[in-house]
Amino acid sequence: MPEPLLRLQGVKKSYPSPAGPVQAVRGVDLTLEAGERLALVGESGCGKSSLARLILRLADVDAGEIWFEGVNIIQMSDRALRPFRPRLQMVFQDPVAALNPRRTVFQAIEDPLRVHQRPDRAATVARLLAEVGLEAGLGQRYPHELSGGQKQRVGLARALALDPALLIADEPVSALDVSVRAQVINLLGAACRNRGLSLLFIGHDLAVVRHLADRIAVMHLGEIVELAPRARFWTGAAHPYAQALLAAVPATTPAEAAAKTPFVLQGDLPSAVAPPAGCSFHTRCPHAEPRCRTIPPPIVQLAADHWARCHLLTPGAGTPSLGSGGPAP
Ligand code: SF4
Known part of the structure; x- marks a missing residue:
């Protein structure tokens, strides 16, 4: 098997806090193929953005490995990392904070080209402005x-x-008006298709990633709890948390509304300082059993390209409906 573009293996990260170490990322394994678009979804505070910062080497991992283009970038010095930096780029959540108010649009786009001594900068900026649908005069x-x-x-x-191989987009539309979100999502999708670019799209709203992602990974309290191709996820998410996220997506047709299983998530995300023992979702799960409170659930392979962490699932059994369940214990 060829090496994927990005491979994460057992990645862990905690941050100090007055209450104790915040376990932001708790052993994440993930791959991203060249040209693939992967959505990483979950509530605010589940560790999605921390994971993005680790991939970009904006923070160092506590444990685990991050392989990019066949190289483990964890141990690399800043100098050794320099050739990889242009290949890994980020679109930030807040476009206001991401832009220097004293730099024009032209200068903002030209800056990375200048730092990396790329030729034909004016022509490249003009081409990029056209690619993202901005008039040249806006420069x-x-x-x-x-x-x-x-x-x-x-x-x-x-x-x-800088012609990256991987774009990480961290909630890139959540600060925008609803009316322009679709435009930016479509632009991201077109850029990936036209350039063969890989995308890690981080978000909390499944409706946003519905038409963008090839695969969907669901994160809860620092762990990936389900990973599936988009179509399979949409019709057969298996983990109760993933089902709750899906249930929160507004229906777009009467048929979709009729097919929806009501599932209201109880309570807040538990503290990442002291994650619950056993299954980290057991304090909110309507299906929790006694073993869920003490034994971490296994990774259950539901199909070749679909797995989830839950005691109630059976390997190879497809995507069972767990039903709407009762209130969380
Ligand atoms: S392991 Fe138990 S608590 Fe966790 S999601 Fe499955 S049923 Fe719910």
């Missing part, structure tokens, strides 16, 4: 003269400037 404007959607397009153009 002379400052961020405060742009709408939120235009700022995020500038952020995307800048992230694409």
Whole structure:
């Protein structure tokens, strides 16, 4: 098997806090193939953004390995990492904070090209502006003269400037008006298709990733609890937490509304300082059994490309419906 573009193996990270170490990422294994679009979804505080920072080497892992283009980048010095930096780029959640208010649009997009001494910078900036649907005349404007959607397009153009292999988009539309979210999502999808670019899209809203992702990974309290191809996930998510997230997506047709299983998630995300023993979801799960409170659930392979962590699932048994269940214990 060829090495995937990105491979995470047993990645862990905790951060100090007055209450004790916050276990942000608790042993994540994940792969991303070249040209693949993977959505990582879960509630705020589940560790998604921490994982993105580790992949970008903006923070160091406590344990585990991160392989990118066949190289373990965990132990690399900043100098050794330099050739990889252009290949790994990020689109940030807040386009206002991501842009320097004193740099014009042209300068903002040109900056990475200049730092990496790329030729034909003016022509490249013009091409990037066109690619993200911005008029050439906008190049002379400052961020405060742009709408939120235009700022995020500038952020995307800048992230694409160095021809990356992997784009990490961390909640790139959650700060935008609903009316422009679809435009930015479509742009991201087009950029990936046209460039053969891999995308790790981080979000909390499954409706947003519905038409974008090839595979969906669900994260809860620092762990991946389910991973499946998009179509399979949409019709047969197996983990109760994934089912709860799906149930929260508004139906777009009467038939979809009729087919929906009501599932209201009880309570808040438990503290990452002291994650619950056993299954980390047991305090909110309507199906929890006594063993869920003490024994960590195994990874259950439901199909070749689909797995979930839950005591109630059976290997190779497809995607059983766990039903709507009762209230959380
Ligand atoms: S292992 Fe138990 S608590 Fe965890 S998701 Fe499955 S049924 Fe719910």
